[in-house]
Amino acid sequence: MNLLDDIPAHADREIFTDVLLRERVRIERIVSTGQSTPADQPHRQRHDEWVLLLAGLAGLRVEGEGERNLRPGDHVLIPAHRAHWVTYTANEPTIWLAIHFA
Amino acid sequence: MNLLDDIPAHADREIFTDVLLRERVRIERIVSTGQSTPADQPHRQRHDEWVLLLAGLAGLRVEGEGERNLRPGDHVLIPAHRAHWVTYTANEPTIWLAIHFA
Numbered sequence: 001m002n003l004l005d006d007i008p009a010h011a012d013r014e015i016f017t018d019v020l021l022r023e024r025v026r027i028e029r030i031v032s033t034g035q036s037t038p039a040d041q042p043h044r045q046r047h048d049e050w051v052l053l054l055a056g057l058a059g060l061r062v063e064g065e066g067e068r069n070l071r072p073g074d075h076v077l078i079p080a081h082r083a084h085w086v087t088y089t090a091n092e093p094t095i096w097l098a099i100h101f102a
Numbered sequence: 103m104n105l106l107d108d109i110p111a112h113a114d115r116e117i118f119t120d121v122l123l124r125e126r127v128r129i130e131r132i133v134s135t136g137q138s139t140p141a142d143q144p145h146r147q148r149h150d151e152w153v154l155l156l157a158g159l160a161g162l163r164v165e166g167e168g169e170r171n172l173r174p175g176d177h178v179l180i181p182a183h184r185a186h187w188v189t190y191t192a193n194e195p196t197i198w199l200a201i202h203f204a
Contacts, residue, residue: 019177050122050129
C-alpha cells in the first residue's frame, strides 16, 4: 500500500489504517478530510505518539504547548496522557503518519 | 525541523539526520541526491528497518525480494541482516524516513 494512494476526497470520519505492528511500536496512517477534535473531547493516549504530516494542512494544539499550524514535513511528539486537539484539517485530504510507542 | 526543508540540491554524500531517539526506536531522515549503493558493498543492519519515501524517486533491492521502484508514499520493511542496495536515486533530492527498531 502506498500511503498517499486510495485516499477518498471526503469521508464522514477520519480513516485509521495500521501500516506496521511491532511488539512496542505501531505505525498508522490517518486520513482527515476536514475533521477536527471537539474542544471538550480532547485526545489523550497512554503512550507517546509521534506524528508527521505527509499531505494537506492541519492545526494541532497540545496542552501546555499552544497551537501549531502543520504543513507536510512538520512533525510533533505528543507525550503520553497529554490532552491534544486537531483544531482543523484542510478539506483536501490531510494524511498523517503516526508512530505509537507502546 | 521540517523534514522537507533545508534540503541541498546536491551533496557529495547522503545526509543522515536523527529526528527522534528513543530507547528502542530511532527515527532518521536520509537525503539522497543521486547516490546509490555499490553492488559489492550492500547495506546490512543488525535491526529491522522500515523506510518510507517522502520525496523523490529511488530503487531499492532487497536480497531475496528483488528490486522495487519507489515513489513518495511507498514503504518497505527491511529485515535485520538482510543485504540491500539503493540501486538509484533521483538527481533531485530524494528524502527517506527511516525507522530503526533496535
